[in-house]
Amino acid sequence: MNFNPVLTSLEVPPDFNRYKDIPELDVIARLDRWKEAAIQTLRELKTRIQQEQASLSLKQQADIISAATVFEGDDAWVAPDSRVVAHDILHRFSAPPLPLIVQVLQYNVKPLFRSNPHPSLNLETGRKLARPAGGPMASQDFYDGQTWKEHPGASNIVIWCVRHIPSTAYEELWHLVIPPVMALLDDYEARYKLMGVRITTLMLERVPASVLKRTGVDSLLIAALNRSLTQLQSPETPVLLPAAISSSLTLIQLMTSVGSADRFDQLCALLGDGIIGSIWPYASDRLEALLASIEALPVVVEALGVGCARYLKVLIAQLVHPLVPLEYEKTSVALQISSLRALSAVINACPERMTQWKGTILNAVGRCWVGIVDSKATSPPDELKQELKNVCHKLAVACPSVLQEEYPRFMAADAEIFKDLLGETGRNSV
Structure with missing residues (x-):
């Protein structure tokens, strides 16, 4: 037929x-x-x-x-x-044999992307080139004549293939898989980057670390994912940023061993150069981008652990700021809740350093709580109140001195207002 x-x-x-x-x-x-x-x-x-x-x-x-x-x-x-x-x-x-996957990749996917070879890839082997093909203008040439964009939904075909490739087959199919993935991931438009990030995330669930390392594609992926963090003004930004951060974290954990200097350095690059360096300086007036980055922050902080100590000054400054913004600045309840959750993660990661920062944290938390109590027009979400309480509890665990010093001062100032914030912790400190 x-x-x-x-x-x-x-x-x-x-x-x-x-x-x-x-x-x-x-x-x-x-x-x-x-x-x-x-x-x-x-x-x-x-x-x-x-x-x-x-x-x-x-x-x-x-x-x-x-x-x-x-x-x-x-x-x-x-x-x-x-x-x-x-x-x-x-x-x-739903259970395609390997020859069928090869057929789709070879004859349905490869022709769509053939006219746009990634300058850093050997298309015959899927390996990273020692230097970009085409010289200094290779990146610009990569964006010219993108005929694959004339086939809407091409990325869906790639997703289907990646979803069904067995882990043991990546070695054989690498030269067919990675060129379209990198074409999407390194595109200049955020919507295609997001497709590339999603495919990369799926791929990292099965691809052997040995294939990534031997072909040098691990470094290409991490660099492309980092570039995704500069997309701050697109409709896809709220989804793209956390997806790229999550995929970067997965890649780092796949390619490095627990406790190694390499893992520490790459996690520091993700937090310091990526989130703090590439997003936060430019997101003060882009609440969606800022919110997306902070929502993704706790898992990075947890992975880095006490290594976050080198970034405490900027981390705490950023996370307490939305709690009591200046009059001419914008915030949102969602940003406040996400900031508090990230703040709790930072406290857990660096408990030994909290003595130095307890005053800054409690000042912001206390003022935010008073603002909630004084607000008569709207009823704040219980979720916000609970996250404020969580920060106070975690701070007491990490820094017991607050039980003898700061919390009694809160209760002495106005026990009626602060009793719910501090709960049993505050009452026991009096």
């Missing part, structure tokens, strides 16, 4: 890449008609597969998978019904 006409009609029009920015109403109408028609086309494809699945060739299976995976996401061309039908189709290939 010839599937080509059906599969051809499921090729997503390139205009969907700019769907949100299209001013022409007739173009939008045309794309919407295609989107609705695709639902029926997918249903037709599903029916024909049910009739012919036993006799499908390897190429037909690969082509069907490549067509259906495009409808698995939340993209502009995906209707809820088309997603359901696509899922039903792909369920029939």
Whole structure:
């Protein structure tokens, strides 16, 4: 049976890449008609597969998978019904044999990305080049003629492959996997970077560390993930930043041993150069970017442990600031809650250093609490109040001197206000 006409009609029009920015109403109408028609086309494809699945060739299976995976996401061309039908189709290939994965990568994915070779990769081996191919302008050439962007949903095909590649097969398929991953991860547009980060995260669940290290791609990945942290003004920023930080942390833990100097240095680079150096100096007026970075901070702090001590001055200054911002500055309850959670993580990581910082922390926590009590117009979330209490409790554990010095002063100043903040800890200190 010839599937080509059906599969051809499921090729997503390139205009969907700019769907949100299209001013022409007739173009939008045309794309919407295609989107609705695709639902029926997918249903037709599903029916024909049910009739012919036993006799499908390897190429037909690969082509069907490549067509259906495009409808698995939340993209502009995906209707809820088309997603359901696509899922039903792909369920029939839920345990693909390795030759089928190779077929998809070799003949459905590789041709899309062939025209944009990554300047730091040997496309035949998937290894890092000693120096970028093409000289100083190689990076600019990499962004020219990106024909793979004319195929919306191409990244979904890569995701399907990465999700199904066995750990033992990465060695064999590396030269087919890593070029499209790096093309996405190192793209200049945040939405493609996010796709690359998501694929990298999936890949790190199975890829052997030995493959990453031997090919030198570990350093390419960490550098590309670090560059993702400079995307502070895109709609994807709130999702991209924590995803890139999490993926970086996973990569570092995969490639280094516990307690090693190499792990310490890389974690310091992630926190110091990445979060503190690349995000915070430019995010004072970009609350979404700041919030995203702080939400991702506790796991990095936990991984670095007492090594965070070298960054305490900037960490504590940043984390207490949203609790009592200046009048002309913006904050949000979500930012306050995330900052308090990160502050608790810092206290846990560096308890021996908290004597020096207890005054700064309690000043901000106390003023934030008083602001909550004095606020008559709105009722603050219980979550915010609980996180303030958690910080006070953790500080008492890390720095018992507050029980004899600071907490009694709070209670003496106004026991009615601060009794709920300090709880049993505060009452026992009096």
